[in-house]
Amino acid sequence: MAIIQFPKDMKWGTATASYQIEGAANEDGRGPSIWDTFSHTPGKVKGGDNGDIACDSYHRYEEDIRIMKDLGIDYYRFSVAWPRIYPNGKGDINPKGLEFYHDFVDKLIENGIEPMCTLYHWDLPQALQDQGGWANRETIDAFVQYAETMFREFKGKIKYWITLNEPWCISFLSNHIGAHAPGNQDLQLATDISHHLLVAHGRAVKKFRELEIDGQIGFAPNTTWLDPFSDQQEDLDACQRDIGHYVEWFMDPVFKGEYPQFMVEWFRKKGVELHIQSGDLDDINQPIDFLGINYYTGHIARYKENTGLFDFEYIEMGYERTDIDWPVYPEGFFKVLTHITKRYGDVPIYITENGACYNDEPVNGKVGDDRRIKYLQQHLTALSQAIESGVNIKGYFVWSLMDNFEWAEGYSKRFGIVHVDYNTLERTKKDSFYWYKKTIANNWFEY
Numbered sequence: 001m002a003i004i005q006f007p008k009d010m011k012w013g014t015a016t017a018s019y020q021i022e023g024a025a026n027e028d029g030r031g032p033s034i035w036d037t038f039s040h041t042p043g044k045v046k047g048g049d050n051g052d053i054a055c056d057s058y059h060r061y062e063e064d065i066r067i068m069k070d071l072g073i074d075y076y077r078f079s080v081a082w083p084r085i086y087p088n089g090k091g092d093i094n095p096k097g098l099e100f101y102h103d104f105v106d107k108l109i110e111n112g113i114e115p116m117c118t119l120y121h122w123d124l125p126q127a128l129q130d131q132g133g134w135a136n137r138e139t140i141d142a143f144v145q146y147a148e149t150m151f152r153e154f155k156g157k158i159k160y161w162i163t164l165n166e167p168w169c170i171s172f173l174s175n176h177i178g179a180h181a182p183g184n185q186d187l188q189l190a191t192d193i194s195h196h197l198l199v200a201h202g203r204a205v206k207k208f209r210e211l212e213i214d215g216q217i218g219f220a221p222n223t224t225w226l227d228p229f230s231d232q233q234e235d236l237d238a239c240q241r242d243i244g245h246y247v248e249w250f251m252d253p254v255f256k257g258e259y260p261q262f263m264v265e266w267f268r269k270k271g272v273e274l275h276i277q278s279g280d281l282d283d284i285n286q287p288i289d290f291l292g293i294n295y296y297t298g299h300i301a302r303y304k305e306n307t308g309l310f311d312f313e314y315i316e317m318g319y320e321r322t323d324i325d326w327p328v329y330p331e332g333f334f335k336v337l338t339h340i341t342k343r344y345g346d347v348p349i350y351i352t353e354n355g356a357c358y359n360d361e362p363v364n365g366k367v368g369d370d371r372r373i374k375y376l377q378q379h380l381t382a383l384s385q386a387i388e389s390g391v392n393i394k395g396y397f398v399w400s401l402m403d404n405f406e407w408a409e410g411y412s413k414r415f416g417i418v419h420v421d422y423n424t425l426e427r428t429k430k431d432s433f434y435w436y437k438k439t440i441a442n443n444w445f446e447y
């Protein structure tokens with residue numbers, strides 16, 4: 001057995017998102033989002049599930065905060081539902097929406113928990129989608145207006161801000177693959193959206209600086225890692241293209257002020273062009289205070305001609321898989337973190353999401369999710385290796401505090417360290433909750 005020890009200033013937390021936990025979809029002036037529309041469209045979400053009730057955290061947040069307090073976390077990463085603040089995406093502000101988040105944030109702070117706020121975690125006001133959504137550059141202006149309202153309202157309360165969660169999911173998963181809202185399948189559209197998202201991020205950062213907000217701001221891309229099946233250059237190149245789709249495509253413009261040329265040329269071969277307007281890259285290339293990194297899984301892959309977007313195929317290597325069928329690949333966590341630090345330098349990093357889907361159910365009031373504990377041990381060990389290798393890790397947040405609406409998978413996939421009974425909404429702390437609580441208290445674990 002070994003002791004895996006973390007830096008004394010390590011911050012521990014958990015993460016959730018508004019549409020996945022709040023419910024109260026039609027309450028207190030909230031306007032519809034694209035996920036209300038998508039989840040109520042037959043065939044889009046497994047089981048016909050939707051976020052109308054979810055975990056009912058809109059009404060049960062005081063209980064949720066008591067659970068967080070018991071867990072002993074330093075930070076809680078949540079997202080604000082844009083349609084609660086601006087029901088139509090812009091224009092009139094909904095005072096009850098601001099009131100809810102003030103009450104929530106005040107309760108977090110009263111309990112010694114630092115709020116980390118994600119401004120956009122996928123629930124775009126439907127009214128903006130009706131005008132083209134992120135494909136329409138006017139949505140950039142609406143996002144900056146929304147961000148400014150939140151910065152001014154919560155100045156002094158919220159000190160950690162994330163502009164966008166997983167821009168790859170917002171753009172390519174939702175508008176090229178089409179698995180998430182609004183469900184388009186158009187690579188040029190998705191590419192245009194990815195650029196508009198980065199411009200929106202950069203302009204929100206500029207606004208944050210102009211307002212001289214006391215705090216820090218960043219964004220939270222999702223990452224993956226592919227290791228080559230062989231040492232053939234074609235296998236390595238294929239892996240680097242898929243990694244580049246998640247990492248370099250979004251991080252190069254922010255940290256370097258330009259898109260990765262190898263990706264731009266690959267997209268050009270697919271007939272896709274970037275539509276960059278004057279000033280866009282300068283807006284995107286605003287210094288940020290921290291980088292959020294979301295990591296779940298990685299793969300072994302090899303070149304395969306005319307296959308998918310990047311000419312590769314995954315190779316089944318017999319790795320354990322979670323209940324969402326993702327390989328357990330902690331090596332990829334270490335590799336993507338060291339890759340990012342090597343490419344972008346000593347940027348402070350919060351792991352804003354890492355966790356596993358295991359659908360264990362309560363038995364006599366207990367949930368024996370040993371597989372999740374093992375996943376966390378493996379990935380925190382990889383994280384410790386990355387820290388030892390010089391990666392500037394500031395904190396780690398488990399995805400997720402509680403089971404919740406897992407997008408197109410609905411409620412069929414459970415990522416929480418707290419079980420939620422969706423019939424009664426009863427919360428049950430899983431064995432992983434108690435393991436994580438001890439790890440937080442000790443700042444080390446034995447493995």
Ligand SMILES: N=NNCCOCCOc1ccc(-c2cn(C[C@@H]3NC[C@@H](O)[C@H]3O)nn2)cc1
Nearest residue numbers: 017020166173177179222294296353399406407
């Ligand atoms: N890549 N090509 N796929 C080919 C076809 O895939 C179809 C589906 O694809 C994906 C890919 C990635 C995800 C995903 C989910 N989470 C977990 C959430 N993170 C933010 C938070 O809200 C969590 O709920 N992270 N990533 C889902 C579906």
